[in-house]
Amino acid sequence: MPTPYEPAASRAWAASEPPRPVVTRPPLVRSRTAGWTPGVCDAVARHLGVSRRLVRAAFVVLALSGGAGVAAYLFLWALTSESEDVAPAGSARGWSERRRSALLLLGGGVAVVVGLALLVPGLGVSLRGSGILPVLVIAVGAVVAWSTLDEAQRSRWLTGRPGGMTWVRIALGGGLALLGILVLMTRGRSISVVWDAMLAALSVLVGALIIAAPWAVRLWSDFRREQVAAARATERADIAAHLHDSVLQTLALIQRQADDGQAVTRLARAQERELRTWLYDGPQGSQQSLAAAVTEVAHEVEDLHGVPVDLVVTGDRPFEQHGAALSRALREALLNAVRHAAPPVTAYVEIGPHGVEAFVRDRGAGFDLETVPDDRLGVRQSVLGRMERHGGSARVRRRDDGTEVELRLPPLEGEQS
Amino acid sequence: MTTTPAPAPSSGPVRVVLVDDHRMFRTGVRAELTEAMAGGAPVCEFVGEAPDVDSAIAVIRRETPDVVLLDVHLPGGSGNGGGDVIRGCAGVETASGAPVRFLALSVSDAAEDVIAVIRAGARGYVTKTINARDLVTAIRRVADGDAVFSPRLAGFVLDAFGAAAGEIAEVDEELDRLSAREREVMRLIARGFQYKEVAKELFISVKTVETHVSSVLRKLQLSSRHELTAWAMGRRLV
Numbered sequence: 001m002p003t004p005y006e007p008a009a010s011r012a013w014a015a016s017e018p019p020r021p022v023v024t025r026p027p028l029v030r031s032r033t034a035g036w037t038p039g040v041c042d043a044v045a046r047h048l049g050v051s052r053r054l055v056r057a058a059f060v061v062l063a064l065s066g067g068a069g070v071a072a073y074l075f076l077w078a079l080t081s082e083s084e085d086v087a088p089a090g091s092a093r094g095w096s097e098r099r100r101s102a103l104l105l106l107g108g109g110v111a112v113v114v115g116l117a118l119l120v121p122g123l124g125v126s127l128r129g130s131g132i133l134p135v136l137v138i139a140v141g142a143v144v145a146w147s148t149l150d151e152a153q154r155s156r157w158l159t160g161r162p163g164g165m166t167w168v169r170i171a172l173g174g175g176l177a178l179l180g181i182l183v184l185m186t187r188g189r190s191i192s193v194v195w196d197a198m199l200a201a202l203s204v205l206v207g208a209l210i211i212a213a214p215w216a217v218r219l220w221s222d223f224r225r226e227q228v229a230a231a232r233a234t235e236r237a238d239i240a241a242h243l244h245d246s247v248l249q250t251l252a253l254i255q256r257q258a259d260d261g262q263a264v265t266r267l268a269r270a271q272e273r274e275l276r277t278w279l280y281d282g283p284q285g286s287q288q289s290l291a292a293a294v295t296e297v298a299h300e301v302e303d304l305h306g307v308p309v310d311l312v313v314t315g316d317r318p319f320e321q322h323g324a325a326l327s328r329a330l331r332e333a334l335l336n337a338v339r340h341a342a343p344p345v346t347a348y349v350e351i352g353p354h355g356v357e358a359f360v361r362d363r364g365a366g367f368d369l370e371t372v373p374d375d376r377l378g379v380r381q382s383v384l385g386r387m388e389r390h391g392g393s394a395r396v397r398r399r400d401d402g403t404e405v406e407l408r409l410p411p412l413e414g415e416q417s
Numbered sequence: 418m419t420t421t422p423a424p425a426p427s428s429g430p431v432r433v434v435l436v437d438d439h440r441m442f443r444t445g446v447r448a449e450l451t452e453a454m455a456g457g458a459p460v461c462e463f464v465g466e467a468p469d470v471d472s473a474i475a476v477i478r479r480e481t482p483d484v485v486l487l488d489v490h491l492p493g494g495s496g497n498g499g500g501d502v503i504r505g506c507a508g509v510e511t512a513s514g515a516p517v518r519f520l521a522l523s524v525s526d527a528a529e530d531v532i533a534v535i536r537a538g539a540r541g542y543v544t545k546t547i548n549a550r551d552l553v554t555a556i557r558r559v560a561d562g563d564a565v566f567s568p569r570l571a572g573f574v575l576d577a578f579g580a581a582a583g584e585i586a587e588v589d590e591e592l593d594r595l596s597a598r599e600r601e602v603m604r605l606i607a608r609g610f611q612y613k614e615v616a617k618e619l620f621i622s623v624k625t626v627e628t629h630v631s632s633v634l635r636k637l638q639l640s641s642r643h644e645l646t647a648w649a650m651g652r653r654l655v
């Protein structure tokens with residue numbers, strides 16, 4: 001008698017897959033993503049290097065000739081481990097997960113109906129005397145409950161709480177198994193005996209739980225403690241590795257270049273910034289946000305010329321082509337400031353719903369746009385021209401003790417202005 | 418934050434206590450400040466130093482200085498570094514009856530550090546990369562009861578009060594938002610303007626600028642804006 005889990009050799013979608021040639025013998029590991037079956041046949045086929053169809057046919061033949069195939073299948077299912085990363089030949093993961101749970105629910109539902117029919121002889125189904133169906137119900141219930149404890153799921157359990165689906169499956173499976181056992185034990189006896197037996201079974205279960213609970217709790221807390229310790233050790237190793245790669249190397253460089261004041265300043269500044277970013281900001285991609293992009297630009301200019309740039313950014317917005325233009329114009333303005341003016345160079349970028357405003361301020365002698373010689377088209381072209389092409393504006397202001405370049409961009413499309 | 422000459426002392430040198438857990442840094446600051454003041458009248462005078470929270474509180478209570486240069490991260494106390502020192506010295510007054518004032522000095526740009534020490538009561542926040550001349554100016558200003566905002570602190574304020582986002586109508590608590598003028602002052606400071614440059618730009622007096630900055634500082638310390646309280650909560654300050 002085939003269970004719902006007996007792989008059917010005649011599945012069209014499986015049959016359409018070509019057998020995979022295998023050179024070295026892969027381990028006997030079931031794939032989580034193989035389909036809606038536990039993947040035993042697939043694993044055996046992969047391990048032996050034969051066609052999956054052949055394996056399936058063999059199992060069916062064995063199952064029909066005395067049930068040996070069923071036993072072997074269940075045995076292999078219980079004892080082979082499961083792997084997430086063995087690439088299945090075929091279906092996508094989400095699809096197979098859904099099919100698998102849908103099938104499990106269906107099987108459970110069928111089993112419930114059968115179980116109820118067993119308990120209600122009034123339906124005219126006189127299966128009460130037979131032992132096959134209760135055993136089947138037990139088996140199905142156990143399978144449903146066990147399937148939630150597959151290797152991959154167990155690890156998910158430990159990291160997070162089991163989802164609603166898992167609870168449904170456990171309850172269903174456990175209930176079915178209990179029901180089957182009761183029916184089997186009380187065959188041909190009255191309902192009150194069944195009730196007594198149920199109470200007895202329940203009390204045994206509760207007793208076992210009470211006895212096992214302290215052990216379980218201790219095991220669990222041990223496990224958590226080990227996990228935390230391992231995480232800490234990893235973190236520490238990460239920090240040590242990072243300090244070695246960055247700070248220690250820079251200190252060595254500084255010692256060797258101790259005579260060159262500017263180089264030392266530049267190294268120290270770059271290292272300080274790098275460490276600061278690592279400590280306080282965490283990794284961030286410069287291509288994601290405008291704030292990150294302008295920060296990167298300021299750092300780059302600082303590194304190129306060894307002149308500190310004090311950058312303050314408020315607000316943020318996604319990085320797009322106008323923002324890219326602004327950050328390039330900002331770079332040009334900063335380069336001008338560090339090349340031709342005295343430090344410190346300060347930059348302020350305000351990103352808000354009314355657009356973006358950026359200010360670069362230096363303490364140099366300043367320059368007049370009208371008097372800028374032709375060979376210094378940097379400002380006129382790459383700052384002013386660029387901002388205007390992107391719907392913004394730029395202005396150079398001369399102050400008492402320096403120059404201020406002002407860049408403006410309108411807000412992004414779709415945002416309020 | 419640079420080339421302003423140190424203002425002349427108004428009433429003798431400012432008495433300063435330096436609190437930092439790095440001996441090298443304490444020595445460095447003393448040497449630099451002494452050098453920066455060489456030639457002119459001494460603006461400040463070091464009356465003590467301390468490497469941790471408990472000895473800092475002891476020194477400050479004994480010396481009652483005008484200004485305490487305070488590192489944000491310090492060993493000892495209940496683990497809140499500079500904030501513990503400020504709370505431990507609450508109510509301590511100088512000989513002239515003014516409260517002891519704190520200027521936070523830190524390597525950290527992290528928002529929660531800045532906000533934590535300001536909310537504990539510091540009158541200003543500068544980073545340790547500040548040059549000596551600016552530091553002298555800042556000490557003088559704090560001694561006079563004004564607030565010292567670095568461009569970065571001004572940036573934090575604009576971020577925290579949502580001023581950069583132009584969000585004004587949404588909050589009705591007066592403490593929880595900046596006035597238009599305060600916002601302008603903050604923006605100019607964030608752009609790297611000195612107080613006197615701010616004054617010139619806005620056609621107001623330096624004293625008015627100082628008043629605005631002090632008012633922002635008060636809001637920063639007392640506001641119950643969500644962002645600020647979230648930062649403070651994270652460090653168990655409220």
